[in-house]
Amino acid sequence: MSVHTLLLANAAELLTCAPSKGDPLGKILNGAVAMRDGIIVAVGETRDLLARADLEGAERIDCSGKVVAPGYVDSHTHVIFGGSRVREYALRLTRSAEELHSLGIPTGIAASVAMTRAESEAELFASARDRVLAMLRAGTTTIESKSGYGLTTEQELKMLWVSRRLDQDTPLDVISTYLGAHAIPDGIAPEKYVQQIVGEQIPAVVSQGIAEFCDVYVEDGYFDPQQARRILQAASAAGLKLKIHADQYSRLGAAELAAEMGAVSADHLNYTDTNGMEKLAEAGVVGVLMPLIDFAVQHPHPFDVPAMRRAGLTLALATDLCPGGWTESMQLVIQFACRSYGFSLEEAILAATTGGARALGLHDRGQLVPGMLADVQIWNIPTAEDLVYRLGNNSVETVFKRGRWAAGREPQSGRN
Numbered sequence: 001m002s003v004h005t006l007l008l009a010n011a012a013e014l015l016t017c018a019p020s021k022g023d024p025l026g027k028i029l030n031g032a033v034a035m036r037d038g039i040i041v042a043v044g045e046t047r048d049l050l051a052r053a054d055l056e057g058a059e060r061i062d063c064s065g066k067v068v069a070p071g072y073v074d075s076h077t078h079v080i081f082g083g084s085r086v087r088e089y090a091l092r093l094t095r096s097a098e099e100l101h102s103l104g105i106p107t108g109i110a111a112s113v114a115m116t117r118a119e120s121e122a123e124l125f126a127s128a129r130d131r132v133l134a135m136l137r138a139g140t141t142t143i144e145s146k147s148g149y150g151l152t153t154e155q156e157l158k159m160l161w162v163s164r165r166l167d168q169d170t171p172l173d174v175i176s177t178y179l180g181a182h183a184i185p186d187g188i189a190p191e192k193y194v195q196q197i198v199g200e201q202i203p204a205v206v207s208q209g210i211a212e213f214c215d216v217y218v219e220d221g222y223f224d225p226q227q228a229r230r231i232l233q234a235a236s237a238a239g240l241k242l243k244i245h246a247d248q249y250s251r252l253g254a255a256e257l258a259a260e261m262g263a264v265s266a267d268h269l270n271y272t273d274t275n276g277m278e279k280l281a282e283a284g285v286v287g288v289l290m291p292l293i294d295f296a297v298q299h300p301h302p303f304d305v306p307a308m309r310r311a312g313l314t315l316a317l318a319t320d321l322c323p324g325g326w327t328e329s330m331q332l333v334i335q336f337a338c339r340s341y342g343f344s345l346e347e348a349i350l351a352a353t354t355g356g357a358r359a360l361g362l363h364d365r366g367q368l369v370p371g372m373l374a375d376v377q378i379w380n381i382p383t384a385e386d387l388v389y390r391l392g393n394n395s396v397e398t399v400f401k402r403g404r405w406a407a408g409r410e411p412q413s414g415r416n
């Protein structure tokens with residue numbers, strides 16, 4: 001056989017994440033997956049794949065007693081940022097935001113903007129790369145990465161170039177989102193800043209070709225729906241796909257706006273009502289949920305998964321890794337989604353794989369089926385249920401990105 005083929009065989013459970021009748025995870029017992037040229041070429045029971053002439057001579061990796069699953073797709077992160085807000089986080093364990101303010105300790109987005117502006121592209125890349133590689137070791141093979149701590153044309157472009165470099169210089173795929181509308185920076189009137197976004201930042205981002213999405217933080221004290229509509233219309237006209245930070249702390253109609261604008265995803269949705277959820281579902285907008293940021297900030301209003309389920313909303317789970325809530329682990333996100341928000345194990349795994357891909361408009365990953373990218377993880381646990389049972393565990397043993405070993409234990413192989 002001239003072309004190199006890799007065969008992961010004997011998996012106790014292989015989760016295709018392609019739903020079949022009565023089985024949302026499309027689980028194959030004693031399963032196998034074959035990869036060639038970065039693409040999945042065959043999936044099925046091990047004995048069937050071993051009998052196939054076209055897979056003869058494949059390099060075989062034994063996955064006995066383990067689970068094989070698609071790489072996670074983490075569709076909402078702020079992984080690039082200067083410094084850290086560890087001091088704020090630690091003080092907030094016992095003190096109020098007002099106390100920190102009176103102590104003169106910078107907090108929130110403004111604190112991260114100052115620290116991000118102060119760092120060079122190389123410094124931002126170095127710290128973000130560490131986080132991205134930790135995500136990879138935790139099974140994530142595709143992430144979205146937002147700008148939004150620059151808030152000037154030059155500084156937003158700096159962040160997006162770091163994002164581009166993360167895509168090029170790490171094994172993961174990094175999808176870039178321009179988030180100049182993350183906050184109104186100090187010293188500029190809101191109306192003037194919206195004009196700068198529409199007239200200067202979006203054209204600069206588009207002309208450099210360094211973002212696929214435009215996102216807006218629609219919230220009291222940030223951007224109202226009218227401002228958001230202008231920004232999103234300009235971005236859409238310039239060829240960017242759309243996302244919205246919607247209804248995290250207030251309900252201004254952001255979910256309805258996401259549906260009206262044809263956004264790919266609406267993210268957070270803590271205060272979204274039934275009408276908003278139904279609009280999102282009708283428009284095919286994916287709802288992105290992030291249980292760990294809500295845990296990190298002790299959010300007072302949990303998002304309502306049963307209502308979203310009733311509305312027929314497609315859901316994705318993401319880390320929201322950011323200076324205010326730092327986790328690289330999609331497994332921990334799944335654990336919280338199941339235990340605290342009423343996700344079933346099957347719903348949570350699908351939301352972390354295919355759901356994440358949908359939230360990025362991607363249809364070539366998130367499932368183990370022939371023709372998809374060979375983004376695959378091996379879990380050192382005997383059943384999928386162990387994923388939510390072993391709290392705080394990193395069950396990931398080995399990660400393949402586009403068919404190549406990318407992280408974790410180097411696989412020991414034999415010949416087929």
Ligand code: ZN
Pocket residue numbers: 076078245320
């Ligand atoms: Zn966010």
